[in-house]
Amino acid sequence: MRRLFTSESVTEGHPDKLCDYISDSVLDSYLEKDKNARVACETVAGKGEIFITGEITSIAEVNIEKVVRNAIKEIGYDNSELDMDYRSCKITINLSKQSPDIALGVDKSLETKQGEKIESEGAGDQGLMFGFACDETEELMPLPISLAHKLSKRLTKVRKQNIIDYLRPDGKVQVTVEYEDNKPVRIDTIVVSTQHKADIDLNILKKDIKEKVINEVVPEKLLDEKTKYFINPTGRFVIGGPLGDSGLTGRKIIVDTYGGYARHGGGAFSGKDPTKVDRSAAYMTRFLAKNIVANGYAKKCEIQFAYSIGVAKPVSIYVDTFGTNTIDEEEIVKKIESKFDLTPRGIINYLELQKPIYRKTTNYGHFGKEELPWEKIVEF
Numbered sequence: 341m342r343r344l345f346t347s348e349s350v351t352e353g354h355p356d357k358l359c360d361y362i363s364d365s366v367l368d369s370y371l372e373k374d375k376n377a378r379v380a381c382e383t384v385a386g387k388g389e390i391f392i393t394g395e396i397t398s399i400a401e402v403n404i405e406k407v408v409r410n411a412i413k414e415i416g417y418d419n420s421e422l423d424m425d426y427r428s429c430k431i432t433i434n435l436s437k438q439s440p441d442i443a444l445g446v447d448k449s450l451e452t453k454q455g456e457k458i459e460s461e462g463a464g465d466q467g468l469m470f471g472f473a474c475d476e477t478e479e480l481m482p483l484p485i486s487l488a489h490k491l492s493k494r495l496t497k498v499r500k501q502n503i504i505d506y507l508r509p510d511g512k513v514q515v516t517v518e519y520e521d522n523k524p525v526r527i528d529t530i531v532v533s534t535q536h537k538a539d540i541d542l543n544i545l546k547k548d549i550k551e552k553v554i555n556e557v558v559p560e561k562l563l564d565e566k567t568k569y570f571i572n573p574t575g576r577f578v579i580g581g582p583l584g585d586s587g588l589t590g591r592k593i594i595v596d597t598y599g600g601y602a603r604h605g606g607g608a609f610s611g612k613d614p615t616k617v618d619r620s621a622a623y624m625t626r627f628l629a630k631n632i633v634a635n636g637y638a639k640k641c642e643i644q645f646a647y648s649i650g651v652a653k654p655v656s657i658y659v660d661t662f663g664t665n666t667i668d669e670e671e672i673v674k675k676i677e678s679k680f681d682l683t684p685r686g687i688i689n690y691l692e693l694q695k696p697i698y699r700k701t702t703n704y705g706h707f708g709k710e711e712l713p714w715e716k717i718v719e720f
Contacts, residue, residue, distance in 0.1 A: 344528055346516040347484035347599025349492040352415050352703040353423070353509020353535070353580070355587025359383035360596075361702045362390065363589045363611025365411040366404060368696035371613070373400035375694040381435070381611035385587035388420060389430040394611065397437045405431050416500065416509045423508060423535070423581030461684050463617045463647035471625025472602030473633040474640040476524055479708040479715070480630050483524045485599025488515045489704040490557045495534055495549075496703075504548050508535035510580030529568045530554060535580035536572075546571040596706050597622075602642050610702055614693035615684055617647045621654070624687045626707050627714040628676055632661070635720040637672055639664035645682065652683040675720060 350357055362383040370377035377398035384391040390408055412426035420428055473480040491513040499507040514531035517524045532549050549571045581587075590608025594600050607618030614620040629641040638661035645654040657676060659669045676682075681690065688694060691713045700712065709715060 341521060343519050344516050345482075345484050345519060345601065346514060346529070347482070347488045347594075347601065348512060348514040349485065349488035349595055349599075349704065350513070350592060351492050351496050351509060351511035351534075353417065353496075353511065354592070355385050355510070355582045355585050356589075356591040357587075357703055358412070358415060358417070358424075358581065359385050359587040359589040360592065360610035361415065361699070362392070362408050362411045364698040364702045365407050366392070366396075366402070367611055367613060367698050369402045369404075369407045370396065370398050370400050371694060371696040371698075373402070374398045377613060378615060379611065379613040380616065381589075383587070383589045383611070385424070385582035387583050388424065388428075389432070389582075391432045391434070393434045395437060396435050404433055404435075417581055419508075420583075422537075422579060423510060423583050461615060462650035462652050463684055464615050464649065465617065466647060466649045467607050467618055468605040468644055468646040469607065469617065469622040469625050470597075470603045470605050471622065471627070471629040471643045472598050472641070473626070473629040474601075475633055477708075479710070480633050481705075481708040482598055482601035484515050484517045485595075485601060485705065486708060487517075487527070487558060488513050488599060489708070491515065491530070491532065491553060493704045494553050494557050495532065498552055503552055506537045506540045506545075508537065508578075508580055510535035510577075510584065524562075526564055527558060527562045527567050529570070530558070531570045531573070533572055533574070533577060535577050538576075538578045542572060542575060598707070603644075605644070609706055610698070614688045617645075617684055617687075620684060620687045620691070620693055621645050621647065621682075623691060623693070623706070623714040624680075624682065627691065627716070628680070630715065631717060631720045632659075632672060634717045637661075637665060637667050637720070641665075641672075643676075652685070654682050657682075679720070 363381045366381045367379045370379050379396050381394045408431050409426045417424040417426055476483045477486045495511050498504040511534040516529035518526045518528045589611050593608050597604050609619045612619045625643040629643045632638050632641040640662045642660045644658040646656045648655050657673055659672050
């Protein structure tokens with residue numbers, strides 16, 4: 341049976357990713373000074389303006405405007421006529437402290453209140469989180485999203501290193517993989533849309549993207565004479581970033597996870613400190629799914645956790661190996677429950693999530709990067 345599956349990625353200059361990066365930069369700036377900071381930072385980007393809102397409770401003092409301008413500068417936005425200028429854009433900051441009602445549930449779990457010996461905060465909200473892994477790639481990620489991320493990362497690299505010196509920060513990539521009997525066999529379609537300076541010939545752009553981006557990333561064995569390429573299919577892409585479209589934190593959650601190949605619980609990651617299980621438990625489920633595959637218990641694995649606000653332990657754990665398991669799924673659940681503390685504090689401590697590591701996660705996916713703690717492989 342043959343079928344096609346498509347995933348997309350975006351560059352760090354995409355307006356939504358700009359907002360994610362700003363929010364994670366604010367989070368890291370607080371964690372650098374106060375590992376116990378409670379941060380829920382949301383960013384909105386529009387024409388010439390950045391709006392920061394949310395809740396932050398911390399003993400640290402942070403110059404948020406400076407952090408925001410530095411983040412915009414790092415991405416490469418320096419032209420208000422084409423996208424945004426980090427030097428002149430308007431920045432509005434509207435932050436308050438964490439709601440005392442939420443803090444009441446987070447600071448002391450329901451189990452502790454009822455006399456159980458659980459040394460953990462409660463979950464900061466109800467919600468469900470999914471983790472996934474499969475053996476399609478070396479990093480145990482689905483091939484479509486893996487290639488999409490590598491292409492968008494390469495698109496940024498050739499811009500920043502002046503390998504292609506006429507590109508601007510905004511861009512999107514899409515990869516369609518053909519599967520035969522659930523195994524990837526070839527690339528059917530590659531779509532690349534990249535912002536560029538106004539005076540460039542589009543034929544030159546298409547040639548450069550094909551040679552210096554696609555051919556440098558995609559394995560030749562996956563390409564054939566039937567592979568289709570759509571490079572800037574609408575033609576010009578000069579106006580981009582927040583000038584071309586508004587941006588918002590948390591609007592690229594499928595790009596952040598598995599490219600639609602596996603389910604997503606719905607919660608966004610960026611700008612949230614690790615007491616928010618939307619983020620920390622999603623990282624833990626990925627860690628567990630990856631290790632189930634890496635340890636040979638399955639070729640493909642999806643895990644779901646569900647939490648209730650103020651309750652430390654997950655209210656449910658679900659494992660699906662899609663018939664690829666080498667041991668019973670019930671045994672896998674028992675291994676998870678016996679070996680790992682799945683309370684918010686247990687996850688934070690095990691994955692060392694109170695460090696300022698979140699800028700590293702923002703772009704090109706939160707999963708599949710070896711340097712991140714939830715990607716480590718352990719004996720399971």
